[in-house]
Amino acid sequence: MEKGKISAAQMGMMMYPTIIATAVLLVPAITARHAKQDMWLSPLWASFVGFLTVYIAVRLHQFYPQKTLIEYSEDILGKFLGKAVGLIFLFFYLHASGLILREYGEFVVGNFLFHTPLVVVMGSMILVCSFAVRGGVEVIGRLAELSVPVVVMFILIIIILLIPDMEAKNMFPIMEKGIMPSLMGAIVPQGWFSEFLLIAFLLPYVADQNKGKKWGMISVTAVMLTLSFVNIASLFVLGGITDHFVYPVASAVRYISIADFLEHLEAIITALWVVGVFLKISVFYYASVLGTAQWLNLSDYRPIVFPMGFFILLFAVWSAPNLMELTRFLGSSFPFYILSVQAGIPLLLLFIAKWRKRTNNQKLTG
Numbered sequence: 001m002e003k004g005k006i007s008a009a010q011m012g013m014m015m016y017p018t019i020i021a022t023a024v025l026l027v028p029a030i031t032a033r034h035a036k037q038d039m040w041l042s043p044l045w046a047s048f049v050g051f052l053t054v055y056i057a058v059r060l061h062q063f064y065p066q067k068t069l070i071e072y073s074e075d076i077l078g079k080f081l082g083k084a085v086g087l088i089f090l091f092f093y094l095h096a097s098g099l100i101l102r103e104y105g106e107f108v109v110g111n112f113l114f115h116t117p118l119v120v121v122m123g124s125m126i127l128v129c130s131f132a133v134r135g136g137v138e139v140i141g142r143l144a145e146l147s148v149p150v151v152v153m154f155i156l157i158i159i160i161l162l163i164p165d166m167e168a169k170n171m172f173p174i175m176e177k178g179i180m181p182s183l184m185g186a187i188v189p190q191g192w193f194s195e196f197l198l199i200a201f202l203l204p205y206v207a208d209q210n211k212g213k214k215w216g217m218i219s220v221t222a223v224m225l226t227l228s229f230v231n232i233a234s235l236f237v238l239g240g241i242t243d244h245f246v247y248p249v250a251s252a253v254r255y256i257s258i259a260d261f262l263e264h265l266e267a268i269i270t271a272l273w274v275v276g277v278f279l280k281i282s283v284f285y286y287a288s289v290l291g292t293a294q295w296l297n298l299s300d301y302r303p304i305v306f307p308m309g310f311f312i313l314l315f316a317v318w319s320a321p322n323l324m325e326l327t328r329f330l331g332s333s334f335p336f337y338i339l340s341v342q343a344g345i346p347l348l349l350l351f352i353a354k355w356r357k358r359t360n361n362q363k364l365t366g
Contacts, residue, residue: 001293001301004138005207012215012222013144015196017151018283019050019223021276022103023192024155025247027227028234030331032243035185037171039235039242042185043227047220049343050193054216056346057200061212063353069200069346070291076353085345086295090288092341094308096195097284098315099326101126104277105316106323111250112270122316125281130309132282133289134302137205140282147275154272155226158253158265159233165255166236189227191335194342196220201287246327285312 006014031039057069064072069089074082105122113121132140175182199216206212234248237255245251253269289308293301320326 001299002137002205002290004136004141005205006137006141006202008206008208008211008215010141010145011199011202011206011212012219013148014141014202014279014283015199015216015219016148016222016226017144017276017279018198019192019195019219019280020226021273021280022100023189023223023227024230024249024276025107025273026103026327026330027189027192028231028248029243029245030188030327031185031231032235032248033185033331034187035182036240036243037173037235038175038182039185040171040228040232041175041182043189043224043231045183045186046189046193046227047224049190049339050196050220050223051217053194053196053343053346054199054213054220056343056350057197057203058213058216059350060200060346060353061203063357065209066204068204068290068294069197070294072353073349076349076356083295085349086291088341088345090291090295092338093284093288093291094311095315095319096338097281097288097312098317098319099330100277100281100284101312101316102319102326104274104281106326107247107273108270110323111247111266119313119317123313125278126285126309126313126316129278129282129285130305132278133286133309134305137202137286140279140286143282144279147279151272151276152222152226154268155230158256158269159229161256161258161265162233162237162252164258165252166233167239168236170235170239171232188331188335191338193220193223194339197342197346198283198287200346201290246323281312285309288312 027043028039031042035042060069060072064075067075070086073085073089076082077085101122104125105118108121109116109118132143196216196219199212203209203212230249234242234252237252238245238248242248250266250269253265256265285308289301289305292304292308298304320329
């Protein structure tokens with residue numbers, strides 16, 4: 001079905017924007033609400049879920065090397081239950097893709113294209129992503145390889161340019177109320193880190209299989225460090241009012257002013273963010289399309305790319321009535337919903353797969 005191959009490094013680079021693209025914008029405000037001045041610690045605790053998710057995906061892949069999450073769910077649970085669990089995953093990724101597209105649309109319309117209909121902004125993005133998805137995993141891998149170094153470089157430049165406006169005293173006192181606030185602040189980012197389960201759709205197409213786990217872990221570490229540094233930058237610049245902003249990073253960037261010449265860098269932030277969101281939606285979209293084709297036992301996933309794009313657009317429109325409701329959902333029930341599907345169910349699959357392997361070995365030796 002998928003003839004393309006990617007390297008383990010490309011897989012890691014595909015996952016990096018898949019997590020940080022939306023997390024960088026929304027997580028600082030949600031984390032600050034709970035963790036206050038300890039918000040920079042929250043991504044460290046949240047990353048444990050990322051490391052666990054990568055471990056689960058790699059272990060399952062070792063049991064079923066040529067198969068994706070949708071395919072080996074049937075092998076582990078049997079045809080009927082496996083199809084049911086596969087359907088849960090497919091519905092989840094369709095819904096998640098719609099949410100990501102809606103976040104993108106709300107940000108662009110709310111900050112730049114005030115008079116453009118939301119559907120037009122979201123529709124144009126999903127159309128561009130659909131061409132990348134039709135190109136296959138190799139195309140998305142190469143796009144990530146080109147884009148990610150540029151994105152990382154610009155994030156570092158923006159943090160460096162913010163240094164004159166930073167006040168280190170904003171992070172004190174550290175752990176004033178113990179470890180609990182920073183752990184509470186980690187609940188929402190944990191949901192983003194669980195998105196590393198998407199490597200379960202990419203691992204069968206990785207050329208250097210032995211490096212899959214290593215690059216998965218490197219990607220989790222890179223995401224953790226990025227979110228921590230972004231949280232520190234937001235905290236140092238905005239201080240105690242960080243949680244009052246919907247997009248703290250975008251608000252912090254407006255403070256940059258070097259010699260009254262280098263100013264108004266929001267456009268650069270938006271350009272970087274659009275690239276990141278494009279890659280994020282493409283990876284989610286690709287997993288939805290590939291998984292659906294495998295669930296339906298199709299020989300090729302390309303014919304369903306555009307219909308699936310239409311469904312994602314519908315989910316984006318239906319997902320929330322407005323930005324306030326969307327932010328409330330992302331900051332409340334969303335982490336539990338996303339964790340149960342992307343960490344809970346795969347963990348259960350791993351336990352059952354190990355148990356089945358053990359009983360089969362006993363039968364063979366017995």
